[in-house]
Amino acid sequence: MKSTTIKTLRTKLDLNPHAFAAVLGVAVSTVYRWESDKVGYKIDPLQNRILVALVPKASASLGDKIRKNLVEHGPLVALSKMLEDIL
Secondary structure, eight states: OOHHHHHHHHHHTTOOHHHHHHHHTOOHHHHHHHHSOOTTOOOOHHHHHHHHHHGGGOOHHHHHHHHHHHHHHOHHHHHHHHHHHHO
């Protein structure tokens, strides 16, 4: 997945890098690395599948749900509920 696609996806979800990283189970620095144009960054195959599945469903309302679940239940539940919404 291209770095610009990842940044566009995060922007469409209206998530800051910290929330995006939390729900995907990566460090914030990883999100910044993915979004940069540096060559050689690796995305875990499972995380890539999640990102690909998110692209057609990305919206601010989905981002709101993700943020709410992060605050109320933590990253694992937020990821689980996000996957229910996109798959």
